[in-house]
Amino acid sequence: MGPDFRAPDGGPVTRPDTSAPLAPAMQATEATDVLEDAGLLVPVSSGLGVGEESLRVDVDAVDALLANRPVDDRGTPLRYERDAFGQRWADVDRNGCDQRNDVLARDLVDIAMRAERSCVVVAGTLHDAYTGTAIAFERGQDTSALVQIDHVVPLAWAWQHGAADWSFDERQQFANDLANLQAVDGATNSSKSSSGPGEWLPPAAEHSCLYVTRWVFVLDRYALAVGSDDRAVIEDTLTRC
Known part of the structure; x- marks a missing residue:
């Protein structure tokens, strides 16, 4: 039996439909590059022809990173300060955007920019x-x-597990690390709020493998602790996967 998915107040939490198996492979994208470079995603034959690459989560590699993270079940939450993470959407990589x-x-x-050589995206399509x-x-x-733009590992969650x-x-x-940022459906992002995996996973169950893999990568990159409920769900x- 899997872990009991309950919110801190004892109520139900948003979770995916786990009656169907998670998709075993995903297409390579720019957003997955950092995970592949870290050895957490490995190429597999997609069967789609030469040059078509699929990726699969290396579960052993992800488990090994997760095992190194200490457990922190903080009894009294720290007072979260959003301003301590700096301005919203800084240009930390200094590329002018x-x-x-x-x-x-x-x-x-299919994006459109405000003007030639502009950084501002004015239109496009998101496959969420x-x-x-x-x-x-x-x-x-x-x-x-x-x-x-979702912080995969939320700022408020990180604050409670080491960022303070x-x-x-x-x-x-951390607040501007592209490896921890994902464009997503606005309403779904709002429903996630500052939840960890113990309270929230993507409604599209086939994305959950990649989602928790990104979580573990970010935890390791920033030496964050993890709550026992979050660890159990991951x-x-x-x-x-």
């Missing part, structure tokens, strides 16, 4: 990993929020 537009340009297809749906994005006061002790520069780097998910 803020991180929000970098992520939109990476994760959307969290819901498995396609979302038309158009920049504007009433439409921009339809596509949001970091320097300002470390927190700002481990349970990996058994089906």
